[in-house]
Amino acid sequence: MTYSFSLERNPAKPGIFQHFSRQTWRRLAEATPLPLTSDDITTLTSLGDRLDISEADTIYRPLSALLEMHVENKRRLDAERKLFLHNYESPSTPFIIGIGGSVAVGKSTISRLLLELLRRWPNTPRVQLITTDGFLYPNAVLEERGLMTRKGFPESYNRARLIDFLAQVKAGVERVTAPVYDHVTYDITAEEAVITRPDILIVEGLNVLQPARSGPDSIGTTAVSDYFDFTIYVDADPSDIEAWYISRFKSLRQTAFSRKDSYFRNYASLTDEEAVTRARQIWRTINLVNLEENILPTRDRASLIIRKGCDHKVEGLYLRKL
Ligand SMILES: Nc1ncnc2c1ncn2[C@@H]1O[C@H](COP(=O)(O)OP(=O)(O)O)[C@@H](O)[C@H]1O
């Protein structure tokens, strides 16, 4: 199958991004402080992600140092601005990092890892993470609007609520709540996530880089990304992402799908062959379409593009020039 948006055919805009090969980036690890201790390795292993610790140390630890530099720089600017403007009120509010990319590209894994790496730095002990799936409309609303097969497409989210949430976080509100999505019941739950003015908030989701939308659900010219201080797009070849999606789907038969309250409990008893066929169908009719139509076109809006290879190892990074 040919995909209309491969990196080769649509490279990150030349001149705007600086490319770092894996080899160049890895060398940064030698001069980056805070090498992983055995306690850190225990913490990272306990996340349950299939993470390669050496990848965490050599690729993502330097990335955490770069992000810390941005946090520090913003704090410095805040302080200088306050002095210059004669006590202009500028409380340091959470630094918000947006992490976007396709379904199954590895956003959650990278987000959980970055959370742990960032909170080891002395100036940012308080890091929180939220996923945008909590802002999907409940199934009842999606059904009414004929959007049940469009979950993850921009129109399936309550963007006004997401923007309101981010505005409160950025305004420095002490306690901001957000709805929570459950991947087992496949719907919004009665729970709430609570964000308590952290040093850094990571916001992870498919559509975090979407521009403002016109049309019936337009909420003016504000985009979710207007509230971000740094954005990361996780990129990979769509045929690799499809393989990761299928592999995750197969393993869900023993976990989430096998629960009594699972929306997809029928999938628990699928044979390998049936599971692959079903997963490929969902991938090609929903998630790949969303990737090509909505997600990939936002890639060049990111501050940083992380390009992964077929083994999940980072092949290169594209950093937007300031
Ligand atoms: N670094 C990695 N090494 C091995 N497997 C990984 C890695 N990152 C992600 N995966 C696997 O790829 C699949 C998708 O990752 P996930 O973080 O759930 O993606 P997303 O949040 O983008 O949907 C999961 O099965 C996950 O275990």
Ligand SMILES: CC(C)(COP(=O)(O)O)[C@@H](O)C(=O)NCCC(=O)O
């Ligand atoms: C819940 C999701 C839309 C992801 O939401 P996000 O947190 O990225 O906003 C996605 O994981 C999903 O369930 N997509 C529907 C198609 C599928 O079942 O793969």
